[in-house]
Amino acid sequence: MVTWMKRDEDQLLTVGSQVYSSEARYSVSHSRHQKMWELSIRDVRFSDAGLYECQLTTHPPASLFFWLRVVEARAVIRGGPAVHVPTGGRFTLHCAVHLATETPSYIFWFHNGTMVNFLPRRGLRVEPRGHASSVLRVSRVMWQDAGTYTCEPHRAVPANMTVHVVEEMWLEVLAVVVALVAVLLGYSKYKRAYWSFRGVPSAPNSLPFVGHTVPLMKKASWLYTDKLYREQGANKVLGLYLFHVPRLFVTDPELVKTLLVKDFDHFADRVNLSINNEEEEYLNELLTKVKGDHWKGVRSVLSPSFTSGRLKTMFPLVEDKADQLITYIKKQIKSDPAIQLKETFGLYTLEVISSCAFGVETNALTDGNSIFKEKVDALSKPSKWRILKILGALMIPWVYKILKIRISTPENTFFKEVVEENIRKREKGEKRGDFLDIMLEAREDQQNPSAKTPKYKLENKTVVANSFLFIIAGFDTTATTLSLVTFQLARYKHYQDRVREELREIIKENGTLTYQTVMETKLLDAVIQETLRMYPPAHATERQCTKEYKLAEPEITITSDVVITVPIWSLHHDPRYWEAPGTFMPERFLPENKDKIVSGTFLPFGLGPRNCIGMRFALMETKIALAKTLLNFQISCVPGEEELMLDPTPGLLRAAKNTRLVFTPLE
Numbered sequence: 108m109v110t111w112m113k114r115d116e117d118q119l120l121t122v123g124s125q126v127y128s129s130e131a132r133y134s135v136s137h138s139r140h141q142k143m144w145e146l147s148i149r150d151v152r153f154s155d156a157g158l159y160e161c162q163l164t165t166h167p168p169a170s171l172f173f174w175l176r177v178v179e180a181r182a183v184i185r186g187g188p189a190v191h192v193p194t195g196g197r198f199t200l201h202c203a204v205h206l207a208t209e210t211p212s213y214i215f216w217f218h219n220g221t222m223v224n225f226l227p228r229r230g231l232r233v234e235p236r237g238h239a240s241s242v243l244r245v246s247r248v249m250w251q252d253a254g255t256y257t258c259e260p261h262r263a264v265p266a267n268m269t270v271h272v273v274e275e276m277w278l279e280v281l282a283v284v285v286a287l288v289a290v291l292l293g294y295s296k297y298k299r300a301y302w303s304f305r306g307v308p309s310a311p312n313s314l315p316f317v318g319h320t321v322p323l324m325k326k327a328s329w330l331y332t333d334k335l336y337r338e339q340g341a342n343k344v345l346g347l348y349l350f351h352v353p354r355l356f357v358t359d360p361e362l363v364k365t366l367l368v369k370d371f372d373h374f375a376d377r378v379n380l381s382i383n384n385e386e387e388e389y390l391n392e393l394l395t396k397v398k399g400d401h402w403k404g405v406r407s408v409l410s411p412s413f414t415s416g417r418l419k420t421m422f423p424l425v426e427d428k429a430d431q432l433i434t435y436i437k438k439q440i441k442s443d444p445a446i447q448l449k450e451t452f453g454l455y456t457l458e459v460i461s462s463c464a465f466g467v468e469t470n471a472l473t474d475g476n477s478i479f480k481e482k483v484d485a486l487s488k489p490s491k492w493r494i495l496k497i498l499g500a501l502m503i504p505w506v507y508k509i510l511k512i513r514i515s516t517p518e519n520t521f522f523k524e525v526v527e528e529n530i531r532k533r534e535k536g537e538k539r540g541d542f543l544d545i546m547l548e549a550r551e552d553q554q555n556p557s558a559k560t561p562k563y564k565l566e567n568k569t570v571v572a573n574s575f576l577f578i579i580a581g582f583d584t585t586a587t588t589l590s591l592v593t594f595q596l597a598r599y600k601h602y603q604d605r606v607r608e609e610l611r612e613i614i615k616e617n618g619t620l621t622y623q624t625v626m627e628t629k630l631l632d633a634v635i636q637e638t639l640r641m642y643p644p645a646h647a648t649e650r651q652c653t654k655e656y657k658l659a660e661p662e663i664t665i666t667s668d669v670v671i672t673v674p675i676w677s678l679h680h681d682p683r684y685w686e687a688p689g690t691f692m693p694e695r696f697l698p699e700n701k702d703k704i705v706s707g708t709f710l711p712f713g714l715g716p717r718n719c720i721g722m723r724f725a726l727m728e729t730k731i732a733l734a735k736t737l738l739n740f741q742i743s744c745v746p747g748e749e750e751l752m753l754d755p756t757p758g759l760l761r762a763a764k765n766t767r768l769v770f771t772p773l774e
């Protein structure tokens with residue numbers, strides 16, 4: 108007698124001619140004459156595959172093993188899943204059955220669900236080909252021949268093919284389009300091979316036409332670039348593409364110093380938008396935009412605004428705004444002790460910068476808001492549409508030029524008109540000792556007939572553009588810094604207490620806070636610097652190569668279409684230069700430790716001749732506001748909001764919009 112078993116599942120199927128399995132699909136037949144026991148399985152499924160044992164009830168028992176492989180026959184139409192054929196042309200569909208264990212008894216063809224094997228139809232023929240394939244031919248193709256063709260062999264999974272019928276001419280057009288796309292793809296590949304041609308390692312996943320633009324423009328882009336920075340190990344540079352423009356990430360501090368300081372004349376400019384409209388032509392005078400000698404001229408006119416002497420004169424003005432900030436916070440905490448940082452410090456920095464830049468009192472702190480605040484907010488947080496428009500102007504400036512597309516917004520016009528109005532007032536004799544006065548004095552000096560012909564002639568449009576620039580460059584950066592520093596002081600209370608102690612000592616010794624004493628605070632300064640290290644509002648800076656440059660290592664020539672980028676955030680967090688970079692340790696910036704900082708690794712205000720012109724002003728503004736705040740309030744985290752969240756929107760690195768702290772008045 109013979110027993111059949113499914114060995115891999117330990118399932119007894121049959122004993123003699125008795126079926127033991129509960130499945131009715133099994134049966135056994137015994138041919139005495141041939142001494143054969145045959146196991147049959149109906150409706151075979153994939154789960155039937157496996158090891159089968161045929162055991163003889165002899166002593167000792169003898170077994171035979173069989174592997175059963177289950178395959179599924181399927182139809183395959185060559186060249187699928189879709190074809191385009193022109194009207195009047197012809198097409199042939201070949202269908203073959205794969206993995207069939209037996210010859211299919213028929214192969215049917217369907218067109219849009221209707222069987223066509225036996226349907227007499229003009230120009231359509233079905234012919235068998237060998238045992239397991241069939242051919243469908245259509246000649247003199249008409250529109251009606253379009254649709255889905257199905258090949259359905261007996262006991263096999265059917266296959267589909269979509270036939271698109273196109274006007275003969277369209278097929279040619281299609282061929283041209285395909286060829287054009289292929290050429291464009293080839294061109295894009297060639298452009299994005301710039302770095303590999305030069306043997307420079309480049310970031311992975313550069314996409315046709317856009318390169319690495321998507322992750323570079325995405326939220327929290329400093330995390331993307333930081334990942335690249337970490338992955339590239341000892342390489343000093345890394346190639347990327349903004350669309351097709353090659354960008355060189357410079358990640359070695361020594362090289363950063365060489366390019367930004369020593370060989371500055373090769374990298375003197377920033378990447379800039381072209382302005383094509385007469386009305387916004389004054390924006391070409393922005394310090395951030397001007398190039399080469401023109402930049403030198405504008406910078407030399409603006410620099411005197413930021414000397415220690417000038418800042419000292421402005422100090423009382425800024426201190427007055429810091430006092431208004433304290434009054435504002437005191438009023439606010441009567442209704443809610445948790446203060447929105449960015450909003451509050453934004454009102455303060457806007458008051459300071461608009462007062463110091465062109466003598467406008469915005470009353471933001473006394474009224475809690477102002478038209479100025481609305482306009483400046485709109486400018487510092489551009490919409491997605493505006494970011495796209497700016498990207499377009501960078502990539503296809505010639506289109507913008509031809510179409511005279513405007514880059515500026517109604518907010519730009521608002522500030523332009525405010526400055527022009529103030530210039531008119533100053534020309535009538537009004538003076539405030541602010542940036543606007545300094546620029547107008549420089550212009551007057553140049554116009555003096557006895558003065559030497561200036562290398563660079565200061566025009567009205569330069570004064571207008573740069574008064575406006577100071578607002579844009581100084582408002583958000585400083586408000587962000589104040590928010591981040593206060594948050595760190597709330598998190599690390601012992602530093603808060605020690606800074607307060609330092610300030611009280613200064614007042615004890617000098618009676619009051621002065622420009623000199625505030626600027627010379629040691630721990631307050633260290634706390635600000637350490638916050639700027641951990642959270643640099645400008646997380647990267649860049650320069651346009653202006654003159655071909657030979658880099659020694661790696662040995663490459665940087666051509667004038669290349670933009671170099673310095674990943675400030677990554678250099679600030681590199682454990683090779685900073686011990687425990689994720690830990691808040693202001694001691695690193697105390698005078699006795701400052702010389703341990705590796706130069707070229709700390710760049711919150713950039714580096715070289717084109718660094719931040721407003722650095723000292725920003726530090727003065729930040730320090731006096733922090734000093735007054737700490738002398739008036741104990742600051743602490745809102746329970747449950749102890750983690751600093753960053754705002755991922757592209758642009759500046761900021762604390763998240765709703766970051767709050769509790770302000771408790773000190774006795």
Ligand code: HEM
Pocket residue numbers: 394395396406576577578580581582584585588643644645648649710711712713714715716717718719720721722724725726
């Ligand atoms: C904490 C606040 C600030 C931070 C973190 C900051 C940071 C920076 C950085 C990183 C740069 C680029 C430097 C480079 O490429 O090497 C820059 C440029 C600049 N900043 Fe600031 N900034 C701040 C405040 C200010 C203020 C208050 C003003 C004006 C009153 C200002 C005006 C400018 C200008 C005009 C430039 C362009 C300089 C040029 O191209 O010659 N910044 N800033």
